[in-house]
Amino acid sequence: MAFDYDLFVIGGGSGGVRAARVAAQGGARVALAEESRYGGTCVIRGCVPKKLMVFASEFRGAMTDAQAYGWTVEAGGFDWPAFRTKLHAELDWLENVYRGNLHKAGVETYESRARLVDPHTVELADGTRVSAAHILIATGGWPVKPDLPGAEHAITSNEIFHLDRLPKSMLIVGGGYIACEFACILNGLGVEVTQFYRGAQILRGFDDEARGLVSDEMIASGVNLHLGTNIEAMEEGDGGYRVTATNGTKATFETVMFATGRAPNTQQMGLEEAGVTLGRNGEIVVDQYSQTGVPSIYAIGDVTDRVNLTPVAIREGMAFVETVFKGNPTPVDHELIPTAIFTQPEMGTIGLSEDAARAQEPVDVYTTSFRPMHTAFADRPDRVLMKLIVSRASRRVLGCHIVAPGAGEMIQLAGIAVKMGATKEDFDRTVAVHPTMSEELVTLKTPVDAA
The missing domain is CATH 3.50.50.60 (FAD/NAD(P)-binding domain)
Incomplete structure (x- = not known):
């Protein structure tokens, strides 16, 4: 049977766009439908605007610190409308980058909601139907409100x-x-x-x-x-x-x-009618290759409710292309994913928590909490934390947890070592960068609890 496309992607977020673009660059005939804005949750209503708001919110403390360091600071109040205008302009620019990359790769785009008719057919909102050898669902998730009065x-x-x-x-x-x-x-x-x-x-x-x-x-x-x-x-x-x-x-x-909480975007998409199995929370059930029970239909990202992070959705999209279009079956690796929480202070983490590690095997825990130089000089009481969870048998670092300004940047680099299987002794052999907060990760000598 001749299909209109080799691949039809439903969803223009980070995972769907990456899969569509890379498949098209490899010579596949690809189309993508998006009912809202390109970039999805991360670019339009998640990671990017949130991080810019984090930056904006940190200046109040930074101005106070500046005074403690001898600067004369005269600042007015925060101008939300001015910030919001610039924020939305930045998001518009990023969305255009996404659109442009799809166009340059030769992906045909539809500004429309799409639903499944059968394992090889997609119907757009205006009733148009197109066929594809493979269909990739990348519709992400959506915030849910509790069922209560008001x-x-x-x-x-x-x-x-x-x-x-x-x-x-x-x-x-x-x-x-x-x-x-x-x-x-x-x-x-x-x-x-x-x-x-x-x-x-x-x-x-x-x-x-x-x-x-x-x-x-x-x-x-x-x-x-x-x-x-x-x-x-x-x-x-x-x-x-x-x-x-x-x-x-x-x-x-x-x-x-x-x-x-957030729920997978699977409502009124014709998934179950097409034979796709949904889990108890509405997520699309897939195997290690992101394939559903219907051989021609795959799903990646938050709609599968596996690891709901933008870089994971992108990795899943790349693995999908390798598996389906490059003849290189590539399972998705969801082990040892570094992540950051942009609270104040930030938290960066990879691997097992102390409780999870102790439930698995005997471990040594190395930890320290202290007032960092920057804020101590400004006479602020803020504390930071550096923590390593180490297997007593293999000496591998099973978990690394950082609570500190810039923890997201630190855990990205520490995550490489943990992913590679570094031992506590590998950390110990690394010369400290002084004076930094992160040097504590390579100078921790004595377990706090050897029970």
Whole structure:
């Protein structure tokens, strides 16, 4: 059977665009459909605008530090409309880069929602149908709000970049990295931030000591963090929204933001009708090669709910092209992925947490927490953490956890060593770069707990 295309990609985020572009560069006939904006969550409503907001929010502390270092600083308040205008211009430019790269690679694009009709047919919103030998689903995820009274009045991380003005007060509900990052960002921009999290500690799944320090530093910086607390209901009132907490307290916030989870974008796409299996959370079930139970249909990125990170989606897209178009079956490697959480201070992590490592085998834990030179001189109490989890048997570093300004930059480089299987002795043989915070990673001599 002759198909219109060798590959049809549904979704113009980082993973879908990369797969489409590389496949087309290799000579495949490729089309891509995107119903919204090119660049997806990362470029349009995630990593990129968030990181720019992180940069903006850090200047308040930097100006205070500058005074401690002898500078005369005269700064006005933060101009949100001016920043937002420049932010959106940057995102427009990046979207055009994505569009341009697809065009240069010869990918035919459709500005349309698309759904499956059968294993080889895609239907666009206007009813047009096209066929493809292979179909790749890369539609990402979307924030979800809890089912409770008044939730329709709240915003999510999607809307945070489009506010007409910054509110005086905001309640953020959630304890994951998105909730914590925006709590720090908005606090830094001068918003009075309250955060509710139903669990005993924020950042579930990360190393306990590391997330405990992040929590302490967030509270010290002014975030009004309430653990073991959830929102029960909210209603419109004078000056904002009247919120009832599960502990019975009531308070009014100008804006409420839910960061309580994301769901795969698989609704009304014809997936199950085409024979694609969905998991309990709506994710597309795939094998190690990102292939669904339907041989011609693949899926990558957040829509599969494996490891929901932009660089992982890109890697999955590249592995898909290698497998399907280059005759080189390439399973996706989801082991030992370094990641960063852009709270203030940042957390960088790779490998096992202390608890997970101890559950697996006997380990030695090397850790230190201290006041770094930069902030100590400015007479700030901020602390940082450097931590290595080491297998007692093999001496391999099983986990590395950093809480410090610039932790994201540090963990990228430390991650290379951990991915390569470096031992504690390999770290020890590396000469320290002095004076730096990260030198502590190669000067840790004594395990804190050899139990």
